[in-house]
Amino acid sequence: MIRQCFLRCLLDSHAPVKLPHNVEVFVGRSKVTKIKDQSCSRQQISLKADCEECEVEIKPLGINPSGLDGFALKRNGKYKVKHGSRIEILLNSYIHIIEFDPPPDKESNKNNNKRKLEEEKIEISPRKKSKIQSELDQTINTKEAMNNVWEDVDKGEVYIFTAKGVKSSHKIAAFDMDGTLIKTKSGKVHPVDTNDWQIAYPQTSQKLLEKFNDGYKIVILSNQSPIGNGRVKIEEFKKKIEGIVAKLNIPIQVFLATGKGFYRKPAPGMWKVLAEQKNDNLSINMDTSFYCGDAAGRIANWAPGRKKDHSMADILLAKNLGLKFYTPEQFFLGHSIANIPTSKPEFNPKELKPEPFNEALISKEKELLVLVGFPGSGKSFLAKEIVKRSGNKYSIVCRDEMGTWQKCASEASKLLQQGKSVIVDSTNPDKESRARWTSLAKNMNVQCRCARMMTTKAHALHNNKFREIMKMKHVQVNEIIFNTYKSKFVEPSLAEGFQEIIQVKFNLCFDDKESENMYRMYLLEK
Known part of the structure; x- marks a missing residue:
């Protein structure tokens, strides 16, 4: 079988670009890539595939820098990359993946990737070199979801949707859904049906893309008891989730807790499934990961005319896990929460002390x-x-x-x-x-x-x-x-x-x- 090489857009916004063996191919702003950004040259980067050695020589040509795994490449420099490498046509934007079909031997690819830093001779500091090595190891040990997949845990206590393009990471950017990523079209607190939604903020997609490009895995953790009690059919809700992810245009993994027990926030069940079963055995860095949600315990009129938060489930989940917490207004709009009045739980289990028997x-x-x-x-x-x-x-x-x-x-x-x-x-x-x-x-x-x-x-x-x-x-x-x-x-x-x-x-x-x-x-x- 003759091996082929392709440059595939991570977001599948265009068809994969074929890279014939030993033929120089120029990629940049064009109808093929659907890149319209004027800061991207028409010949932004050249690629020459070696389908026998399973490597691609890339040469940045544009005035503005291109990137490899988040780091800028020198103009007119030559770099050799392997199967699975992340090429950024513009630094941190228009991310594409090098793919050989059939893929090379995994062990060989692993060793080649670990030699990448020496082969490319990128002049970077030891600190950045360490960061690149960590990200390369992560790329080696994980695989990207090739198709949209639905699964369930504990007989439907949790439903999990993994969108095409999702990739495991040490860094997790986790979000609530209702009131955080989306809001109702009707203006009502609760949606009237599974079509009653719209993206909450104009900045939402861009902010998620920034985190995605920074190597974060984007995750949604949402309580959805109406599914568990039968008021909403799961098949209809699946269409809603797929529609939201498509609208955001970012690979996202979604967890839906349908019951009232271990998986429902603020209990840590959904996060435990993510960490232990759905992150390709990668440990999660709790210092760089974070959680964003609107259930923060803010009291009535925390902002002029705003109602009190319906619960504290989101901020308490973050406290349970030791994660940094953001409100949607803080994360997407840059608002400060320093002086916002919030309520506290009536009972703090961390403060309870053992009592001797009387x-x-x-x-x-x-x-x-x-x-x-x-x-x-x-x-x-x-x-x-x-x-x-x-x-x-x-x-x-x-x-x-x-x-x-x-x-x-x-x-x-x-x-x-x-x-x-x-x-x-x-x-x-x-x-x-x-x-x-x-x-x-x-x-x-x-x-x-x-x-x-x-x-x-x-x-x-x-x-x-x-x-x-x-x-x-x-x-x-x-x-x-x-x-x-x-x-x-x-x-x-x-x-x-x-x-x-x-x-x-x-x-x-x-x-x-x-x-x-x-x-x-x-x-x-x-």
Whole structure:
């Protein structure tokens, strides 16, 4: 088979230019390349392919510099490049790739690329030389997506679109989609259908192109629960994504979280898939990578007439990952955010400290111990800890398991008659719900104490989300239940018939470091 050589436009704005064996071909401003930029000469660069050695000799001819992998080439200098090299017709613009068909042997190409610096004899500083070597190694170890590809993870919990031309990188430029890269045509907060979108800023495409030309991989991370709950069909949304990427005219990899668990921002699931599965095993440089999104927790009128941000999901994702964060106005328009007022999360999991077990929770006397607290406040864990530390002198009655308080009361009576102390694992927010237990204790002639969980609503919601993410065996609780508890809650008092009320702080306990690391992240969007 006779090997052929082509110069292919990275954005596929024109057909590949064939480079015949040992024939000098001139490329520049022309109808073939569709380059209209007057700063680009008609004969900007010459290329002569050697299809036997799989190398191309290039000679920059234009007044304005051409580039190789982001660095300027000397006019009339001669350079030899290999398969996969990135040629910039104008420095940082009109990027093309050298391709041989069939491609050369991978190992041979790898060794040739590593010798590129010496062969080309480019006069550059050691610092720039190191940077070029790093970028060359990256080019060697990764491959460019040759076609548009859709995939899904965890049975549709995440959908991934990789556009043709996407290439893995140590540097990631990640963006939210709605309110960041696009906005609605209708002017409504939420799109009326999958066609209700337009590019958010005139500068969007150019800014993305600049980052792309600087070696960044452009990524979108977007929460899209309407797909998960069936309000939007995934096939229709796929067309929307493909349309957006085509309009931006930049190779982009898109991640769509359709559920409410590990993959939904600010949880790190989408980023974890990107880093571990969709970046060709290249480590991501977290210092040079960044994330841009509009959910930054800005309060109402942060700018004249502007509404408050719908959440903090984007800025909290950046905090979880340790990424530099930009708002869309800051990144695309150059606005300062120094004096913009923002809200902060009610609960910061990073500040939570371990609390020692309170030995006073275990009584020497037979008793009924009534727990009071939000769903997710740590009641069940505390109850099990008391049973274990008491040597099984206590038993638990749990409404989540038995269904009604009547069944719990019946079981508690039997256990007390058997000589056991009983822990009532239920929310018990008001006097009425607690009176059932003080009355039972009085009838059974045992003491009744109260353990009041001091876990706040925001903290309990965090715990509930953590259970969901870690797929623990707990019934997931709707936020309405939390609000109902809060509205009903009355602080317990001794006047209700309790001998003692013990305030209990939430105690951290993890099976492994990975679980603790997840717990310490921001998991709530507000």
